[in-house]
Amino acid sequence: MDLKEKIVSSYVAFEDGVNINSDIHEIRTDAFQQFEKLGFPSKKLEAWKYTSLNTILKEDYSIFPDKEKSINLADVKQYFIHDIDTYKVIFIDGKYSSFLSETTHDSIDVCLMSSALTKAKYKPVIENYFNKIAKQDNLTSLNTAFSKEGAYIHIPKNTEVEKPIQIINFTTGTEAATMLQPRNLIVVEQNAHVQIIERHQSLTENAVFTNVVTEIYADRHSTVDFYKIQNDHISASLVDNTFIEQQSESIVSVHTFSFGGNITRNNLNFYQKGEHIDSILKGITIIEGKQHVDHHTLVHHIEPNCESHQDYKGIFDERSTGVFNGKVIVEKEAQKTNAYQKNNNILVSDKSTINAKPQLEIFADDVKCSHGCTIGQLDEEALFYMQQRGIGIKEARALLMYAFANTVLESVKIPEVKSRITKLIANKLNVNIGFNI
């Protein structure tokens, strides 16, 4: 039985665990039909031309891992940003871990999707926001069909959330192969501000396939800073589908740090539904071996006087492959749009590959849009210069790569996140030098 068949035939069993008479289940079954019709994406689809899921779809995934497994904090502490106080919404094998979490209902809601989907008091928010901007494509539909658990964050207006929120999905490998469909909903009301750190972390050599959907609604004059740390085990693959709707004067930034994993696909979609909006999309990818990271971004400029800033840096060693497909749509009404897109890549090895494709669809005439894409190697002259000053070749290369990626780190607002990413980069590049530039 192939994976699609297995998923389709297990749906009735999934329904045992949810309320099938709810409005939500209506949405789920519609999505289920959609997935049944579309199946998994293949390379025949333009959007999946450079990313094949074939190798990971062959695994015999357990679709509802239900063996409870507890983990010790000491074993996973390293995956938390633990030097600052944070809220935490933690899942182990798709199940909420109250032991590791720190949620709140004190003026803000930082809690569970399973509660939000079932309890009456959340109904108005769910009705207004759940699955409203998520696309109806293959994998988003698959997630919607099985949506049951994840993080639910609701920040009422004029609230500055002082502590960042960490969302971490751990996988323990109690099953030979695990498939997860986490579903997050984040609603940030007018003039509110929140910072979120998301991580998917496998604790096992066993295969993991996570297909996560996150919807973020940023109301007028709100600020959302989202950090995605993708440094997973080499046997773990991730498809991240993130959809963001912004109202006037809101600022939303998403930083994606992709250092780990097997196949990683980021579908990051911004929809600007007001004026004077700023959307910031940044990423650093550093991979090697046969790792694959694909960034598919979309910024949809619908109203006038908005901005978007994209800056993606990629460093590819050995046989690793990267994809950057950045689409910017500027509607006819969206005059005075400033849309910037930068994608710079270094191919460290002559066997590594990057497929870069900027796509600009501009229907307005008074706009500033730019895109720049570069693919290069490390500067040999600069390496010799650094070596001449006593810096070893490995360290010199690392320093050059760090400097190359640093423009992305500059806009990280949480110092502890910045220093964590810096350490991850040093580890990734196998050097022991401080990059305190």
Place this chain on the structure above:
Amino acid sequence: MLKIENLKASVDNKSILKGLNLEVNAGEVHAIMGPNGAGKSTLANIIAGKEEYEVDHGTIELNGEDISELAPEERAHIGVFLSFQYPVEIPGVSVTNFIKTAINENRKAKGLEEMPAKNMLKMIREKSELLEIDRKFLSRSLNEGFSGGEKKRNEIFQMAMLEPKLAILDETDSGLDIDALRIVANGVNKLKSKDNAVIVITHYQRLLDYIVPDFVHVLHDGKIVKTGDASLALELEAKGYDWIKEEMIS
């Protein structure tokens, strides 16, 4: 300190150095002059260990150790410093962080602990004053957007920080106005001691007004064809190089 014997070297199979001999002792300043294409920069890069240059024959010894097989950073660790003719721009790495990294990597190679931040700051302060470097300059990206003079001053600043045994200044005077030239030369003179040596590679005599050499060598077609004292530089300035070529033929 430095002993080069019958050095033959090539780049892309093109022979550039054709049997060069040079001996530099501690406490000495040597100037190497010569027309374009004589092999001056090649010599500097070969001593520093640049990979593209192939040593075909001969030896390069530093304090009795053959260094011709060492990596550039290993040569740096035992005290070789090259002030680049064209210092490389490295966006994203500040002058301060670069020099800190370089010093600590050198210390690591010698089995020493990292230099305490306080000492590092003190040293940076002292050496930047010596070269009349504005503090703000130290937080800028290395060489990025620097003027020619700033780049060269930054090279000598790094030299001052690293305290090499053998410093090779490859056309450090090019791109310097007279004030910058004086500052740089003054810096070099202050760093000079009986334990270290300096090789000054230059086209022109004017730097040698400030850094007075003990020996002046003329490099022509891959060989040192004439050696003299400081007065040779003045003679070259006045008469050019042609008389040396004629002298060689006769």
